[in-house]
Amino acid sequence: MDRNKFVWNTSFPSLTVCPHKRIDDLKVQAYIEENPALFQDEADxxxxxxxxxxxxxxxxxxxxxxPMNKTFGIPSSSYLELLFDLKWNFEPEMSSGTLTRMYLDETITELGICYSVNSMIAKYSSYPYWRNNQWNLIKHREKVTVHPLDGEIYAQIINLSTSYDVYFHGAMEVPDIAKQRYTFPESDYSTVEIVALEISASEAARE
Structure with missing residues (x-):
């Protein structure tokens, strides 16, 4: 985390949630019914x-x-579009005790379709940004910062409706497979507490 030494504001931690349920079974069934030529029998x-x-x-x-030996004639260039057409709608509720409202931004990671909180770069990895072949800078929402004297600060993501993985990282970072992840089942309610520590330099360092 970064701290502005002049105003003592600390960046609120950023995190990315990757739900384990990613595909909507009803959408898959509809896709099968709309493309009968691709599927000859129940095995297909x-x-x-x-x-x-x-x-x-x-x-x-x-x-x-x-299983790359049976891709039903779907080119790899269409995989991402297909995943978004058939994805399960992940719609949890987000609330926080900060003055600045927090949002979940959908983003594409090497772990699949995930959702980031307090990220300054998640939107650059969103499907609409890629689909439209955009290269322009995006106007971001304000990064959430807190002050040690603000009292108890919290953020809640509720009604997740599925098990999920959580990655903590900086606002200018993305989750990757090398980072530590925390896995939670659907029925669990998890609380993460972060304590700010005051660090003072020694007299020798000041000279």
């Missing part, structure tokens, strides 16, 4: 469901599990 439909689930959850850890 089952194989497609397996393929799309593995694709949605693919990462550096699991790319080898993707």
């Amino acid at each position: 439909k089952s194989d497609f469901r397996n393929f799309i689930l593995k694709l949605a959850n693919s990462s550096f850890d699991s790319f080898h599990e993707l």
